[in-house]
Amino acid sequence: AQSVSQHNHHVILSEAASLELGCNYSYGGTVNLFWYVQYPGQHLQLLLKYFSGDPLVKGIKGFEAEFIKSKFSFNLRKPSVQWSDTAEYFCAALPYNQGGKLIFGQGTELSVKP
Amino acid sequence: EAQVTQNPRYLITVTGKKLTVTCSQNMNHEYMSWYRQDPGLGLRQIYYSMNVEATDKGDVPEGYKVSRKEKRNFPLILESPSPNQTSLYFCASSLSPSGSTDTQYFGPGTRLTVL
Numbered sequence: 001a002q003s004v005s006q007h008n009h010h011v012i013l014s015e016a017a018s019l020e021l022g023c024n025y026s027y028g029g030t031v032n033l034f035w036y037v038q039y040p041g042q043h044l045q046l047l048l049k050y051f052s053g054d055p056l057v058k059g060i061k062g063f064e065a066e067f068i069k070s071k072f073s074f075n076l077r078k079p080s081v082q083w084s085d086t087a088e089y090f091c092a093a094l095p096y097n098q099g100g101k102l103i104f105g106q107g108t109e110l111s112v113k114p
Numbered sequence: 115e116a117q118v119t120q121n122p123r124y125l126i127t128v129t130g131k132k133l134t135v136t137c138s139q140n141m142n143h144e145y146m147s148w149y150r151q152d153p154g155l156g157l158r159q160i161y162y163s164m165n166v167e168a169t170d171k172g173d174v175p176e177g178y179k180v181s182r183k184e185k186r187n188f189p190l191i192l193e194s195p196s197p198n199q200t201s202l203y204f205c206a207s208s209l210s211p212s213g214s215t216d217t218q219y220f221g222p223g224t225r226l227t228v229l
Contacts, residue, residue, distance in 0.1 A: 009154075032215070034217070036220075043221060043223050044204065045220075046217055046219075049217055090157070094218075099164075099170060100147060100164070100208065100212055100218070101162065101172055104157040105156055106156045
């Protein structure tokens with residue numbers, strides 16, 4: 001079955017620490033990949049996306065992600081987190097020709113201590 | 115401003131009382147979809163629509179209905195809500211009809227509690 005797994009449910013970091021959130025998907029065909037962020041009480045916002053081309057994609061607020069096809073992974077990174085990055089992060093896969101269904105991971109809650 | 119809007123944002127109701135959550139987008143998007151978000155499960159698709167008068171089931175359609183009479187609107191209908199439908203609901207839309215080749219943009223969410 002198609003699925004997306006996020007490695008960590010809750011990550012706690014201090015400001016200026018580096019961040020890496022793991023994401024693996026299981027789907028053998030063409031797939032587009034996304035990271036969404038949900039700040040407390042707000043809706044999902046797109047952080048970045050990978051459709052094709054350069055596997056290292058840069059998003060908003062200094063986030064980046066690397067698509068590694070051989071590992072079915074799309075990990076999210078940020079060199080130095082800020083308190084304002086406290087939020088829940090969702091990795092999602094969009095398989096081609098599957099009714100437009102975004103398959104979400106369980107989410108990773110990031111808490112950044114000032 | 116390009117956006118997806120949902121109403122109401124918060125709703126508390128009782129078992130069996132029919133309700134409708136509206137969703138509207140002003141981006142002329144072809145594709146629209148409903149998801150529900152539950153702790154530890156991420157978001158799961160309820161229904162989707164690739165075009166006016168074209169709707170189909172997602173992963174968790176039981177207990178829900180939708181309609182797509184106009185391109186911009188995609189209401190979610192709960193004919194007889196039950197407590198297991200207590201959840202956070204998101205509407206999303208994207209430009210391409212298949213929904214597979216473009217970014218999906220999300221509405222602000224509707225928090226529903228069924229007592």
